[in-house]
Amino acid sequence: MNSARRTSASSSLRALLLTVGVLTSGCASAPPREQAAEAVPAPAAPTALEAREADAFFQDHRFRDGTVLPEVRIHYATLGTPRRDASGAVTNAVLLLHWTSASGQVLRGKPFMDSLFAPGRPLDATKYFLIFPDNVGHGRSSKPSDGARTKFPAYGYRDMVELQHRLVTQTLGIARLHAIVGLSMGGMNAWQWSELYPDAVKGVMPIVALPTRIAGRNLLWRRFVSRQIRTDPEWKAGFYTTTPRGWRDAFPVFRMMLDGVPHLQATLPDAAAADAFIATAMTQAEGMDANDVLYSLESSSDYDPEPALGAIQARVFALNFSDDEFNPVSLRTLETLMPRVKHGRFVVQEGDARSFGHLTQAHPELWADQVAAFLAFLEGA
Template identity: 85%
Template sequence: MTTSVRRPCVLLSVLLGLSLGCATARPQAASAPLETSAPLVAQEADAVFTGHRFQDGTVLPEVRIHYATLGTPRRGASGAVTNAVLLLHWTSASGDVLRSKPFQDALFAPGRPLDATKYFLIFPDSVGHGRSSKPSDGLRTRFPAYGYRDMVELQHQLVTQTLGIRRLHAIVGLSMGGMNAWQWSELYPDAVEGVMPIVSLPTRIAGRNLLWRRFVSGQIRNDPEWKDGLYTAPPRGWLEAFPVFRMMLDGVPHLQAALPDAQAADAFIATARAQAAGMDANDVLYSLESSRDYDPEGALGDIQARVFALNFSDDEFNPISLRTLETLMPKVKRGRFVVQEGSASSFGHFTQAHPELWAEQVAAFLKFLEEG
């Protein structure tokens, strides 16, 4: 069961930090110069799902999923919506970041690849994030230990039950959102025409990515100031872990250029600590550990949607030296991928937050969909 309350919101710029085929391509700016445009007006609402059961067996009386939309649904001869695109955010962020001015100008403004006058764009806050239900609302460590599948199931309920959309034209997901996109294509093969996972891989989280998550989780859980989630101030373990968290998001060439001396490095650490102080440690802990159930590799051959995967060569979370996409993408019936080359002016994994560097790849994805 769902209820929904809608309200308009003018899109303003927000910080792009954390609230939190087989081709190689160099970073590309959009084909035309980006111009400042008037802020797009979104509709925001909360969908409330009653008696929802999570994968760990926990049932909450109500689960709130906050979301926003841009554009107008268009319907085909059958009455079904034909232009819906779901946009999924990364870990510890929310849909707000994907509606910020850089994303608007690079992707959603008139003439851009996901022109909001052409597409109906949907921006949910995944469970555990943003203004959706999350541990910091009050339950703290009594909140369900949600996984990525829980995220996707609630996204699907939002799309199908609340918005009444049987089939999405596309999903564009970034990092965690990219992994959610892979899951959508397997769990709901008839519910989406094409997916574009960005800075994510279609295999379980292991290696450097797993170590990073376990390190940060351990720094929180093993800190006496965490107090089993009942802290009254940000645990020091979390404040000390976040500079490493933030460093891993950036690109090696970029950090080499941006941090030439100890003073610059100390400033980076101080800024990261200040940012961490504004984040809730339990929310971060849950979001990092929610990836435990992610492993789409075994069902790649069953995917019916067109898949256009985009990664960056300077992404330390998804090292290109592992050749994961080269190995696994042939299993996808209608799949392509691009590894875009990084540089001192890109940002590693966090190039995802600079859509002007990859907007042309979104255009290529949409053209790929038209081929079908």
């Protein structure tokens, strides 16, 4: 291998470690139980950019599959200070929603802090009150790996959104959000918010999330990963003692689909680089719970905002990337569906060898200017 190819393979491995680390960041076990917040928590000094973390507990919560949990824990963090109008209503709250198999913690990492939340950046935490929940099934919120395993409710995206809404309205006492910025699964949740709670949010920014049911290649890879887990004898109907081989074998495909074709072409020039990509992905899979992944992938089955797009009242600014293989631009989905949204706008940002396909979402320095454009769009309302 010549020096240029060795450099390329090394860069590929570094990129894999970064992006897979970002993908799984924040999937920690639950901390000891804390008292749920009853109102907006007192913020830290506005310039400190230090998150305040807490847990909200909802008693006897009924999921849409009919299961009732005696208690559901939703972990969350906040940055910034809530501002109120003359009536006492919070006016500057922004909900930040993470992607599948991650948590709110990943959105508080240095790339997001530097690009979005630092003073002078689009979502400056000295100006906005930022809310970062861990969705049910993720992070430090209630999830299968807490002990229930496959006896955990078969939650869907609508269950996620209902619990987000309870957190915002009941725990934090916020009747109307200024905005929601959601990434991938979080973007799909943002679409659902705009339909389920039309008076509860001024504007939403779904990033790498299309306003239609999951189908085609996006559905196929999800079913492939689910099948690899469910049919593996080591899975033992969810009561495994070691990471099922089917999940370890499936994760490289999961990981490949997240990346962009130009980026993979540039960073995997030969068999050695490809083998390193696969080996690293399989190692990373060991750190992820197979049941948590299974539930999170299958939870998308109730997602389909397309029929109600015409009823959305919020301003919508959708952002996708041309090299996103989950949401192929060749389908022209945004071009077809966005005209149904009364106050809608979309951007398909061009991908290149510097971008990461679907995982460009994890590199906000590449799209922070689009967040600024979204906020300007809201100010024009």
